Amino acid sequence: MNLVLIIDDYLPHSTRVGAKMFHELAVELHLRGHRITVITPDFRQKAALSFDEIDGITVWRFKSGPIKDVGKICRASNETLLSYRAWGAISHLVKPETFDGIIYYSPSIFWGRLVKHIKQRCRCPAYLVLRDLFPQWVIDAGIMKKRSPIAKYFRYFERDAYRQATRIGLMSDKNLQLFRSLHPNYPCEVLRNWADLQPVKKASADYLSVRQRLGLQDKVIYFYGGNIGHAQDMANLMRLARSMQQEEKAHFLFIGQGDEVQLINQLAQQWGLNNFSYLSSVSQDEFRHILADVDIGLFSLSAQHTAHNFPGKLLGYMVESLPILGSVNQGNDLQEIINQHHAGFIHINGEDEKLLSSAKALYHDISLRRKMGRSAYTLLCKEFSVTSVAQLIEKSLEDNHASV
Numbered sequence: 001m002n003l004v005l006i007i008d009d010y011l012p013h014s015t016r017v018g019a020k021m022f023h024e025l026a027v028e029l030h031l032r033g034h035r036i037t038v039i040t041p042d043f044r045q046k047a048a049l050s051f052d053e054i055d056g057i058t059v060w061r062f063k064s065g066p067i068k069d070v071g072k073i074c075r076a077s078n079e080t081l082l083s084y085r086a087w088g089a090i091s092h093l094v095k096p097e098t099f100d101g102i103i104y105y106s107p108s109i110f111w112g113r114l115v116k117h118i119k120q121r122c123r124c125p126a127y128l129v130l131r132d133l134f135p136q137w138v139i140d141a142g143i144m145k146k147r148s149p150i151a152k153y154f155r156y157f158e159r160d161a162y163r164q165a166t167r168i169g170l171m172s173d174k175n176l177q178l179f180r181s182l183h184p185n186y187p188c189e190v191l192r193n194w195a196d197l198q199p200v201k202k203a204s205a206d207y208l209s210v211r212q213r214l215g216l217q218d219k220v221i222y223f224y225g226g227n228i229g230h231a232q233d234m235a236n237l238m239r240l241a242r243s244m245q246q247e248e249k250a251h252f253l254f255i256g257q258g259d260e261v262q263l264i265n266q267l268a269q270q271w272g273l274n275n276f277s278y279l280s281s282v283s284q285d286e287f288r289h290i291l292a293d294v295d296i297g298l299f300s301l302s303a304q305h306t307a308h309n310f311p312g313k314l315l316g317y318m319v320e321s322l323p324i325l326g327s328v329n330q331g332n333d334l335q336e337i338i339n340q341h342h343a344g345f346i347h348i349n350g351e352d353e354k355l356l357s358s359a360k361a362l363y364h365d366i367s368l369r370r371k372m373g374r375s376a377y378t379l380l381c382k383e384f385s386v387t388s389v390a391q392l393i394e395k396s397l398e399d400n401h402a403s404v
Contacts, residue, residue, distance in 0.1 A: 001035070001101055001397065001401075002037070003035070003037070003100065003397070004038075004098075004103070005037070005038045005104070005105075006038075006104040006111055006114065007104070008041060008067060008082065008111075010022065010038055010040040010059065011054055011284065012054065015257075017311075018107075019284075020284055021193065021195070023055070024195065025103070025386060025390060025393075026038060026057045027055050027057065028386045030055075036056075036057050037058045038058070039062070039090065039114075040061055041085070043065055043067070043078075045061060046063070048089045049063070049090060062085055064078060064082060065078035065081070066078060067082075069258075082111065083113035094122065100397070101401065102115055103129065103393060103397075104127075105129045106132060107132045109161050110157050110161070112157060112163065124401065125166035125396070126166050127169065128165035129393075130171075133178070133179065133182075135151055137231055139151060140302075166187070166397075167400065168189075171190070171310045172309075172310050175309070192383060193312050193314075194386040194388075195315035195319050195380060195384055196386055197380065200289055200292045209289070209293050210293055214253070219250070220249050221252075221293075221296070222241075222325070223254075223294035223295075223317075225313055226255075226256050227256055227257070227258045228257060230259055230260065231309075232260070232300050232301065233301065233303065233349060234260045234300065236327055238267045238268070239352060245273065247363050252298075254279070255287070256281060261280075265278055288320075292320050295322070296325050296362050297313070297324050298325055299324070299327075300326055300327045300349065301332065303350055305329040317376065318376040318377055321373035321374055322376060323344045323369050323373050324338055325355070327350075328346055329349060335347070338379075341379045342371070
């Protein structure tokens with residue numbers, strides 16, 4: 001099949017987990033014999049449309065305003081225009097026979113118009129990979145009022161994105177249940193997050209590791225990599241770092257971008273943390289080498305969430321056989337999955353003493369870290385392989401192609 005994949009952020013410039021996951025999916029589908037085109041915005045380019053190729057994947061980049069790491073109004077304005085700018089740039093290239101199926105990724109919620117245009121012209125099915133129930137989580141966090149005009153605005157585009165999908169894939173059973181309670185009329189299923197199962201290759205002899213660069217050679221490194229924003233409740237992990245100061249060799253390393261970068265640096269300064277380092281985003285290749293050099297993978301989800309997310313960053317930890325340590329909102333089935341498979345320790349956000357106790361257990365027992373790390377990789381291979389995800393999406397598109 002000729003498949004088009006649509007996402008708001010892609011390699012090689014992106015440092016985000018979603019971009020990495022979508023590229024892994026594109027490569028797997030390509031290896032399965034499909035011809036893959038990715039459509040994605042690029043605010044850096046001057047031309048309305050540009051073309052390049054990555055690992056055999058054709059990429060169409062259309063000119064857009066910035067939508068990452070900018071103010072909320074600027075981001076909302078530019079995201080609203082994504083479909084219009086994309087279709088304006090590519091419409092002359094899309095013929096009835098150009099594409100046999102569409103796979104689009106949310107966030108963003110603003111791809112509905114573009115998907116509709118391609119569906120109508122090519123008469124093909126569309127699969128929505130839904131990773132973020134926006135604006136629901138923003139409403140849960142109290143950032144936006146449920147019945148406010150801006151919430152209604154976002155809901156309109158959210159529903160439009162869902163309406164275009166022949167099928168919708170959500171990341172967990174609990175998320176599927178929540179989605180069906182909020183949006184009962186859409187065909188949907190569980191589509192877990194995924195990862196390439198191959199650990200990073202050993203770096204060259206002249207590679208300067210993050211331990212060497214930061215002087216952490218003898219430290220036990222608790223690592224957080226990814227979005228640093230309201231949805232993560234980063235103060236939760238900063239409290240853990242403060243409580244672990246008494247452990248001489250414990251060090252917390254955070255890498256990423258987002259709305260709470262200023263907060264974590266302010267807290268580190270306010271609390272006088274000498275066991276904390278922050279680095280801005282790095283390339284995907286560098287990120288994987290860092291993962292291979294740390295000891296424990298951290299994550300946090302806000303206690304206010306009603307959605308039950310499975311952060312993509314966890315898969316990167318699992319690929320490198322890192323034990324997982326983190327906090328989730330009440331009822332999140334991620335807690336059961338990780339704890340039952342002995343792949344780490346997951347607690348409810350707010351259970352600070354339990355989180356601290358688990359952090360200390362991993363700090364003092366290297367054999368426990370290694371055992372849980374191996375279990376994390378085993379769980380990854382069993383439940384989160386890119387091959388199984390590609391097969392599920394492929395079957396859905398093939399089954400629905402005749403009925404479009």
